[in-house]
Amino acid sequence: MGFGKTVHSVSMLGFLQNAQQIHGPFLVVVPLSTLSNWAKEFKKWLPELNVIVYIGNHASREVGNVLYGDIYG
Numbered sequence: 001m002g003f004g005k006t007v008h009s010v011s012m013l014g015f016l017q018n019a020q021q022i023h024g025p026f027l028v029v030v031p032l033s034t035l036s037n038w039a040k041e042f043k044k045w046l047p048e049l050n051v052i053v054y055i056g057n058h059a060s061r062e063v064g065n066v067l068y069g070d071i072y073g
Helices: 005-018 032-045
Strands: none
Touching: 005 032
């Protein structure tokens, strides 16, 4: 807790996207308890990326829902 894992990960994806021209998609797997915080941090630091939160049962996770995002969590 509090070691900057989220901000470092967001920064690395921003570096890949902006400096290296690697446009993903990227997959970020996080515990459910931290998912909303991760989504907020991406919106705060990389608002140009399309973040899709991918949770739920099989029926709620249609493949078409994730085809147009940059970040999946």
